[in-house]
């Protein structure tokens with residue numbers, strides 16, 4: 001059924017301001033695409049307006065910089081597949097080349113040849129790193145369970161970080177993995193961190209749970225938009241509700257609709273009258289504005305660099321380094337550092353993922369500014385890396401782009417309930433969907449965008465068409 005991602009829709013007529021659409025969708029990321037598929041599935045007349053000159057939102061594969069492999073500057077992993085990930089199942093059904101992220105790394109060299117400054121990391125360092133990570137997980141899961149039972153008790157993550165944890169060796173890189181990459185920092189909501197950690201306690205470590213796709217996640221998500229009525233380079237500047245129809249303005253064109261679904265990221269929705277923002281008439285209730293502001297986007301930076309040769313390091317017996325399509329190296333440096341993925345998909349490249357203030361620095365530096373910082377870090381694990389760089393780099397700019405602001409939403413302390421609040425439609429005319437509107441453990445992930453898009457697309461279409469959601473779908 002197309003609404004579930006399996007097929008494509010017939011091309012639709014050119015968009016027209018003279019038409020009253022059943023559903024207009026703002027944003028052609030994963031949520032906008034799944035909302036459009038759901039609404040079309042009920043036979044609704046749909047139009048999608050997207051600010052960028054491309055489709056996929058925060059799932060974006062750069063297929064140009066590296067001829068040998070596409071690189072996902074945004075979402076990359078199907079996560080928590082063991083508990084059911086519909087997007088992973090669609091990719092499987094399409095016969096795409098998928099790689100289990102666990103079992104392909106880390107290389108044996110993590111135990112033997114990574115350097116920290118001038119001294120090699122040994123198995124004791126690695127064991128200490130694992131202990132720090134485990135201590136953090138136990139504290140998150142134990143304290144979080146109590147707060148989940150009574151969300152009023154939510155606190156900043158920092159309040160559970162006792163000196164017995166923060167003084168552990170390799171606390172900084174362990175906290176980067178367990179906290180920074182999920183909610184952005186220790187000043188964020190413990191409940192929000194718990195909900196995700198409880199959903200997937202050991203991301204990328206449990207076989208069968210997390211997968212990457214060789215053709216690229218962005219390419220895959222964009223493929224789900226085949227045949228959808230999407231206008232790109234069409235930033236929506238205002239939405240006027242309350243009348244018989246809703247007016248949605250992009251540039252000098254105003255379209256009319258019975259219902260509207262907005263999937264723009266929370267950072268976009270929280271700002272008013274500045275670049276990339278949407279003006280709502282009448283203004284949104286202050287509770288919604290507070291909710292968007294309570295769910296800011298986490299800073300994550302990603303880059304791929306090209307090298308003249310492959311990275312050499314210890315590998316399991318019987319394999320060679322280039323047979324390792326996906327290896328992860330946590331540089332055991334007790335300062336902020338990126339995570340490296342050398343020999344990405346068996347090419348002479350290295351992927352980098354950073355979070356926190358390092359991510360903000362790299363995002364702001366742009367490609368040429370970021371390269372020396374990343375190479376200097378890589379040198380600590382692979383001496384000679386800088387000399388081996390072939391000059392190619394592609395890096396992300398999610399924080400600098402006014403239509404995003406970061407990677408995925410995380411709640412401020414006490415603001416986890418904002419996710420449920422923004423799920424509620426306004427006046428049966430205006431819905432919000434997207435990763436931030438999910439209250440499940442998948443909140444923040446592609447899966448949340450996909451699921452909330454389907455829900456909002458169904459609700460808006462059936463409202464506009466005055467039918468029940470159990471009605472026969474047209475596709």
Ligand SMILES: Cc1cc2nc3c(=O)[nH]c(=O)nc-3n(C[C@H](O)[C@H](O)[C@H](O)COP(=O)(O)OP(=O)(O)OC[C@H]3O[C@@H](n4cnc5c(N)ncnc54)[C@H](O)[C@@H]3O)c2cc1C
Pocket residue numbers: 026027028029030031032049050051052056057058059073074075076077078079234235236237263264265268276277278300301302396398403404406407408433434435436444445446447449
């Ligand atoms: C670096 C990074 C790594 C990530 N890693 C993973 C991962 O491995 N696995 C995972 O599941 N998730 C990951 N995520 C999160 C995932 O990408 C998001 O959850 C998901 O893509 C969000 O989809 P969405 O449709 O809710 O929002 P978006 O994809 O942001 O779509 C919203 C769309 O709205 C558009 N828009 C904004 N303002 C306007 C406007 N005024 N008018 C018109 N259009 C507008 C935007 O251009 C955008 O295309 C990652 C994200 C990033 C950035």
